[in-house]
Amino acid sequence: MKYRLVCGIEVHVQLNTKTKLFCSCVNEYTPDDPNKNICEFCTGQPGSLPLLNAECVRKAIKLGVSLGSTIPEKTRWDRKNYFYPDLPTGYQISQFDNPVVEGGNIDFYIENKDTGEFSKSNVEITRAHLEADAAKLIHAGGKTMVDFNRCAAPLIEIVTEPCIHEISQAMAFVNELQLLVRRLGISDADMDKGQMRFDCNISLQNAEQQKNDELPPYRVEVKNINSIRSMGRAMEFEIIRQEKMLNDGNIPKQETRGWKDDENVSVSQRSKEDAMDYRYFPEPDLQILEISRDEIPSIEDLVELPSVQRERYLKIGIPHQTTNTFVTQSRAGKVLDSVIDIADAGDEYSDNIVITAANIIAVNLIAISIKDEKSIESLMNPSNIIDLAKLFDSKKISNSGLKKAIDFLITNPDLEAREIVATKGLMQVNDDTVLGAFVDLAIQNNPAPVEEYKSGKVQVIGFLIGQCMKESNGKGNPQKFGEILKKKMM
Ligand SMILES: [Zn+2]
Incomplete structure (x- = not known):
């Protein structure tokens, strides 16, 4: 123009x-x-x-x-x-x-x-x-x-x-x-x-x-x-x-x-x-x-302005889109702030854990609060959100393990995240021998996709990883499944 x-x-x-x-x-x-x-x-x-x-x-x-x-x-x-x-x-x-x-x-x-x-x-x-x-x-x-x-x-x-x-x-x-x-x-x-x-x-x-x-x-x-x-x-x-x-x-x-x-x-x-x-x-x-x-x-006498709150989250490294969710939905923002306070007070603070925690709130908890018509603050205590973020970041639980742990914690808000993950068998499996066994099963049960992969249709790998996850009941490390699958199908 x-x-x-x-x-x-x-x-x-x-x-x-x-x-x-x-x-x-x-x-x-x-x-x-x-x-x-x-x-x-x-x-x-x-x-x-x-x-x-x-x-x-x-x-x-x-x-x-x-x-x-x-x-x-x-x-x-x-x-x-x-x-x-x-x-x-x-x-x-x-x-x-x-x-x-x-x-x-x-x-x-x-x-x-x-x-x-x-x-x-x-x-x-x-x-x-x-x-x-x-x-x-x-x-x-x-x-x-x-x-x-x-x-x-x-x-x-x-x-x-x-x-x-x-x-x-x-x-x-x-x-x-x-x-x-x-x-x-x-x-x-x-x-x-x-x-x-x-x-x-x-x-x-x-x-x-x-x-x-x-x-x-x-x-x-x-x-x-x-x-x-x-x-x-x-x-x-x-x-x-x-x-x-x-x-x-x-x-x-x-x-x-x-x-x-x-x-x-x-x-x-x-x-x-x-x-x-x-x-x-x-x-x-x-x-x-x-x-x-x-x-x-x-x-300083006024409430925190949206622009100030936004910059605070962006500085941590929380993505823009997620940041906007917290700035526009002030109750979710309050939950995130309690999480940040606890993380700050702990001795193993890392921005990555806060970013993961922010993602848990913005993706999982907000959806549940809408579906169940419950207030976001009532769903999970902030220390459990932090613990879940730590477990996820250190690859001790997978994405599906995280979802299961969230569901357990929402129905049992007095329990601790670490306890749930340990007692419900939600720990992610990272052991190559154990994972290898699941991969063998997936390869055995899905001959057609395996052939497709071998003939060059590499995107089938996503489906096969999904099958490994299913065999392992959601406990396997999907990234490792991918690596082992590639080796075994060479
Ligand atoms: Zn009048």
Whole structure:
């Protein structure tokens, strides 16, 4: 492509406070019970006044600290004036030039789906500000109805720099942001409930503009994107649409477009407003908010951030994909951390044992916890996980022995792994003479595959190793079986 994507994203995240931003109405998702949590203020009745919910500010500050942003000493509320049927006041209380969070950045990795490789990336944050959400319009049966439950619900809008140049980067960024706000406990970020929504500002930069580090002379804002997948599709659509216009010698119009998810297209809504059009002015019913430095937690006061946890595991050598499992499934991550603590305290710590233990949790235990509907923490104590990893790493148990030991330990959680392996005869057999006898049996019982191997179809070896494993009741060392088989079939 001769153009480069230039994209900045505005992410609206609904905070999970008990009450709304400026009134004491309950902040909850009740689509089946419209207009349940409303009052004079959130329905825009004349004379009603906003009363700030300080918890929303605390949550915004937490986010700012986690992003390495500046939290100003003073932050101001502004009225953003516009008309829409879901906005009874005709204005939204937002923040214009004094947002509660300024600057910052977020680190994450992008997975290359073709190669399975991960590369480090980063998005710069311009600002994040608090604002009151609008109501929700419901179109049904040829009518449009208004549900005010969402009106004045607390939103934090996170605005990025136009520093996104790949669709995969945009998707990985919002994934990471979702992980972060959930980890911080400031939002449930459930996209099905509209708790995380995106507007993307998209334009294409030609080679000349790239060389001069110049932004394109237009930008198209695509609104109403409700999922990460839709965001990827909306960006793809816009890139193709704009590329075609540029190739025809036209500059795309500066405008706002709406994303129609069911039709997979963006449609023109209106020419893009400038800030002027909203006639922002300081909200007369709210004071300037002074944020005392004592109210700002340090980064150490916060929970461990997903990016920090991820780097900790990667440094041990746990593969990226497995690491992601632990970062996204925090309970499994806690089990791994207990395992790491025990391994650290022991005198024979090795990264390899922790990597094997991580694999046992990510592959075996998570699957069992889903199948049996049990919590992952309850399945096996961390010292047994470590012992199994040690037995496996030192080749004392095979993969099938490991699986059997896990099954025994899950039904008998008070027993010790070493005891189970010894008493249930799960020790892997490594003795060449004993293994040789199993190999002889396998060769004798499978003449056809043996002939195939001898005639050059070497991949049959896998099947024959499987037969040896069967003969040995899963106790033989499969690697050694392979070696002995090759010798005997020469
Ligand atoms: Zn209210």
